[in-house]
Each structure stands twice: as structure tokens, then as C-alpha cells.
Amino acid sequence: MEQKVKNVSPFSSASRNAYVIEHLTNALLELLEEKSLNQISISELCNLAGVGRTSFYRNFETKEDILRAHIKHLFQGWVKEWENEPKAPLAQLVYQVFSHFETNRGFYGLLNKRGLTFLLKDILLELCGFHPEQDVISAYSSAYAAFFLYGWIEVWFRRGMKETAAELANYLGAATSNAT
Numbered sequence: 406m407e408q409k410v411k412n413v414s415p416f417s418s419a420s421r422n423a424y425v426i427e428h429l430t431n432a433l434l435e436l437l438e439e440k441s442l443n444q445i446s447i448s449e450l451c452n453l454a455g456v457g458r459t460s461f462y463r464n465f466e467t468k469e470d471i472l473r474a475h476i477k478h479l480f481q482g483w484v485k486e487w488e489n490e491p492k493a494p495l496a497q498l499v500y501q502v503f504s505h506f507e508t509n510r511g512f513y514g515l516l517n518k519r520g521l522t523f524l525l526k527d528i529l530l531e532l533c534g535f536h537p538e539q540d541v542i543s544a545y546s547s548a549y550a551a552f553f554l555y556g557w558i559e560v561w562f563r564r565g566m567k568e569t570a571a572e573l574a575n576y577l578g579a580a581t582s583n584a585t
Contacts, residue, residue, distance in 0.1 A: 422463075422464060425454075425456050425460045425461075425463075425464055426464055426471075426474065428454040428455055428456055429450065429451075429454045429456060429460075429461060429464070429465070429471055430471055430474070430475050431454070432450055432451075432453040432454035433445070433450055433454075433468060433471050433472070434475075434512070434515065435453065436449065436450060436453065437515055437519055438515065441519055441520075442468055442469070442519060442521065445468060447461055447468070450468065469521075469524060472516070472521060472524050473524055473527070473528070475512070476524060476525065476528050477528060479505070479509050479512065480505065480528060480532070482505075483501060483502070483505040484532065486501060487501060487532075496574045496575075496577055496578045497574070499554070499557070499570075499573060499574045499577045500570050500571060500573070500574035501570075502554060502558075502570075503558075503561070503569075503570035503573045503574070504570040506558065506561070506566070506570075507566070507569070507570050510566060513562065513566075514562070514566065516562075517562040517563070522558070522559055522562055525555060525558060526551070526552075526555055529551040529552075529554055529555050529558075530547065530548065530551040532551070533547045533548075533550040533551040533554070534547045535547035535548055535551060557573065557577070561573065
């Protein structure tokens with residue numbers, strides 16, 4: 406009996422998923438340069454990425470999920486830095502967050518241009534430690550910190566990211582000392 410040769414991918418499942426995620430992300434960012442998210446079809450995205458629709462749906466439910474995953478990926482380095490100094494002053498935290506945005510200015514500028522900065526809210530809530538099952542004070546304190554930060558980020562984006570991270574950290578120090 407003759408045995409058939411199987412066509413097996415040299416990639417592991419994890420490698421294939423990483424490949425799909427990377428190509429979908431790059432394709433989506435390329436398409437966002439030209440048009441809004443709602444003008445991009447899943448078929449168009451998959452064609453540009455060179456992956457099938459099944460691969461898209463195996464990894465994501467929506468196009469926004471690609472962007473959320475990319476934001477989380479970008480934040481990983483900053484989170485590790487923050488975890489090494491959990492007792493750092495608020496001004497240092499703000500400096501680190503805004504430095505992250507400065508470093509990734511092209512991507513975040515694109516989010517702002519396409520009206521997608523709202524995608525940062527859930528990630529900031531998570532970074533600030535919010536969990537729905539927290540006690541009342543902790544939950545609202547986490548939300549306060551996240552939305553305070555989001556407000557500054559949104560205004561900074563709308564102003565064209567003119568101020569530096571260091572300037573924003575200094576402004577925060579001045580704003581919080583004037584509020585007390």
C-alpha cells in the first residue's frame with residue numbers, strides 16, 4: 406500500500422498564530438493610514454495580510470480587537486518597568502506613560518486621527534488595577550486614576566502631542582499641588 410505524503414506546516418500552532426497576528430496587525434495599520442476602521446472590510450484586511458478569514462476569526466472577534474492586542478503588546482515594556490518601581494511617585498508614572506506614547510507617536514497619532522483613542526480606556530483601567538469585584542473604594546479609585554490619565558492623554562493627542570512627557574509630568578505636579 407502506497408503512503409501519501411502529508412503537507413505539514415513547519416510552523417507550530419503558536420508560530421502560525423503569531424504570524425497571523427503580526428500580518429493582520431500590519432495590514433490593519435496600513436489600511437488605517439488610508440481610511441477609517443468602518444470602511445475596512447474583514448475580507449480586504451485578510452487579503453492584504455495574506456491570511457484567510459478563518460485565521461482572523463480564530464484570533465479576533467473584531468478589527469478593534471487587533472488594535473487592543475497591539476496596544477497591550479506596546480504597553481508590555483512599560484508595565485514591566487512600572488512593576489519594578491510600584492511605589493514611584495505619580496509624576497514619575499505620568500512621565501513613563503507619556504514617554505511610552507511619545508515613543509509610539511506614529512501609532513497613537515493614527516488612533517487619534519481615526520477617532521479610536523477610546524480603545525485606550527479599558528487598557529488604562531486594567532493598568533490602574535480596576536477589577537469589578539474590588540471593594541467600592543478601590544474600584545472607584547482605580548477608575549478615577551484611569552480616567553484622569555485618559556483625559557490627559559486625549560487632550561494631549563487633540564493638541565497634537567506638542568508637550569513632552571517631562572513637561573506633562575511637571576504640569577501634573579503643578580495641577581495636583583494647586584488642587585490641594
